[in-house]
Amino acid sequence: METVSQNACFGGTQGVYTHKSDACGCDMTFGLFLPEDAQDGPVPVLWYLSGLTCTHENAMVKAGAQGWAAEQGIALVFPDTSPRGDDVANDDAYDLGQGAGFYVNATQEPWAPHFRMWDYLADELPALLGREFALDMDRQAITGHSMGGHGALTLAMSLPGRFRSVSAFSPICNPTGGDWGRKQFAAYLGADEAAWAAHDASLLMGERGFDGPVLVDTGTSDQFLELLRPETLAAAMAARRQEGTFRMQKGYDHSYFFISTFMEDHVTFHAEALYAE
């Protein structure tokens, strides 16, 4: 692992690190905010998964999360959204290939060799983080935006016991039913739609739900509502009687101005779960 940069930030350190990933077969870069409290011992971890076109950097500089995490004594992890590099397959579209990993393990060519974001986030990166940093990996929570909200929800429901709480900003809620999902799942997972269901937050909510609190925020003026399909997740949460809060925020859109506005709520929500006995 190599240190790319470290900046003092809200009493702690905002770092960027690169490492050789076995899961993805390429170098991967991630951001990690360590609050001052990490100098005294391991701190809880909140994962932030980003949306289409993003790298590890977007949320790190625009989401305004570090101040609230510092206040709560929580670390923040900002992974990349896909494998990267000249050897890695890509597509001209913004919503397929590099920057658009959709947090799955691809089984189809040309994606299969590198696009293994599920394994990277479920296994490889948490193991690395636990080894290298003062993080309490028994206290993890996860959030994300758009494609990253989809990733946060599907990882949380599929790895019971891993995360104490899950939240999402304007998540893709039902990718098997919309154009942010069907196109990518067909490319990465193949034509058999049976393989897609494991990566659909609304279907997973209907099947199993999440053993902990859930918080979802979406803007009523989000320009991508037809692709996000929030109504499917709201219905599934209610039908399951899932512990959680589903909010539509009046006038807000899909931007980081929306995310930063509600970041305090989300970090506070996760802190309550992470510090509960």
Added chain:
Amino acid sequence: METVSQNACFGGTQGVYTHKSDACGCDMTFGLFLPEDAQDGPVPVLWYLSGLTCTHENAMVKAGAQGWAAEQGIALVFPDTSPRGDDVANDDAYDLGQGAGFYVNATQEPWAPHFRMWDYLADELPALLGREFALDMDRQAITGHSMGGHGALTLAMSLPGRFRSVSAFSPICNPTGGDWGRKQFAAYLGADEAAWAAHDASLLMGERGFDGPVLVDTGTSDQFLELLRPETLAAAMAARRQEGTFRMQKGYDHSYFFISTFMEDHVTFHAEALYAE
């Protein structure tokens, strides 16, 4: 004036607007955050002047100021750092020409026709803002970063009565004495150094000071300390017995991670002055 974008943000609106500038002889773009309170009547204004290479956008997305401004009921203005466009002179260096206006009125060719940022910020843009938005132009304050800290300090001291308070993040403190200043003043203002003194915060502090509180923050790990010359301003403030606070913040560098960390302090500082009777 044309609206480029408007995003809901912390209960208010983050807007971007373009207008034909007479001062600069080109189209100019600025960001304006209006808190929810502006729906009930004019609100005070805090100007934020950005540093080298920045546009109106950098601080708007990275400084984390809107949340604190919303809490205080204060508007934020994010002007550009120079004139822009194909007709506008430029230079290959990052620290001269477009993105590097240094907040002066150029008198030398090829800069003189467009590089009139002083007039733009002292006269034209405030007049436009007062006409078009619910802003109380009798209650203004100003801050900035690096080259923008220089701009904030020099405007505040040169326009007595205009601003109730002034602050700066890692400002260029003594441009007549360092390479962030001498090169640009020679280009924009000519070889006669007598014309430069009016744009040097440390010299202005020695001559006249500021009729209100001053807050300056600079990181001890700032990679540009030799160009910023904070010791000159600290000495001038102390020698004048200027009301104010000059802080060196341990371990922080020149980045927006530093700015966002101390933004709450600066907005709160300005709010106290803006709401004082």
